[in-house]
Ligand SMILES: Nc1ncnc2c1ncn2[C@@H]1O[C@H](COP(=O)(O)OP(=O)(O)OP(=O)(O)O)[C@@H](O)[C@H]1O
């Protein structure tokens with residue numbers, strides 16, 4: 145397998161001959177943009193959840209998205225991950241992946257990882273088992289879960305564990321972890337896929353202050369190697385991690401800028417923050 149990977153790296157991401165399929169070449173970020181959403185609208189019957197929304201996320205950026213309940217923040221993540229299709233408009237990952245034409249699995253394989261609002265770890269499995277379950281399957285072998293780990297999976301496991309700092313709990317059933325630890329485990333599970341773009345939907349909801357602080361540290365660490373889009377209502381958390389903040393309301397962008405800038409924006413005060 146390591147030969148195969150070396151071979152694949154040397155040939156522009158194509159898998160070597162004889163394996164019956166070719167791998168996509170990987171997202172093309174040559175223009176410095178990881179995600180392009182252009183004039184995206186999503187209609188649910190007669191309700192418009194996203195309204196002509198255009199959003200560009202630069203490679204390596206950590207973008208925070210805030211806004212009132214029902215603003216369309218989760219719907220935006222659903223569009224990016226293929227769970228919901230844009231009714232009109234386009235969504236591209238890099239120059240080359242037309243997200244509206246890809247399945248959720250293809251989008252995950254292309255390098256977009258997402259954490260949902262509620263943690264979805266397998267409570268009866270240990271931390272390690274949860275991480276292994278999240279490792280990409282080698283489609284050529286059936287016996288993957290209990291068989292020996294491929295070297296790159298071991299590496300991904302070590303890196304994930306180190307980032308989420310759950311090494312001492314690897315044999316603990318996930319059901320016995322605290323809420324915050326479960327959220328970190330889920331982030332670790334998505335890191336097993338080696339995503340380029342990570343979407344986090346309300347990662348600190350329900351966390352203690354200490355867990356929230358630790359999650360802010362984790363986001364800043366992840367930023368070193370990933371592009372991140374983080375949706376949150378917790379303003380002190382946003383204040384700790386944010387660079388550019390986008391405020392969404394009624395499916396459209398209300399304001400963009402630093403947190404201080406958007407907090408001083410009259411529209412934002414009126415429609416979101418209150419006086
Ligand atoms: N599948 C669906 N069918 C119909 N309406 C939907 C669907 N999904 C979302 N909506 C509606 O679209 C609007 C936007 O919802 P969304 O979940 O994106 O908001 P949000 O910004 O994530 O809110 P919150 O901060 O509460 O999580 C809401 O009014 C919601 O009821």
Ligand SMILES: [Mg+2]
Pocket residue numbers: 217218219261345
């Ligand atoms: Mg939401």
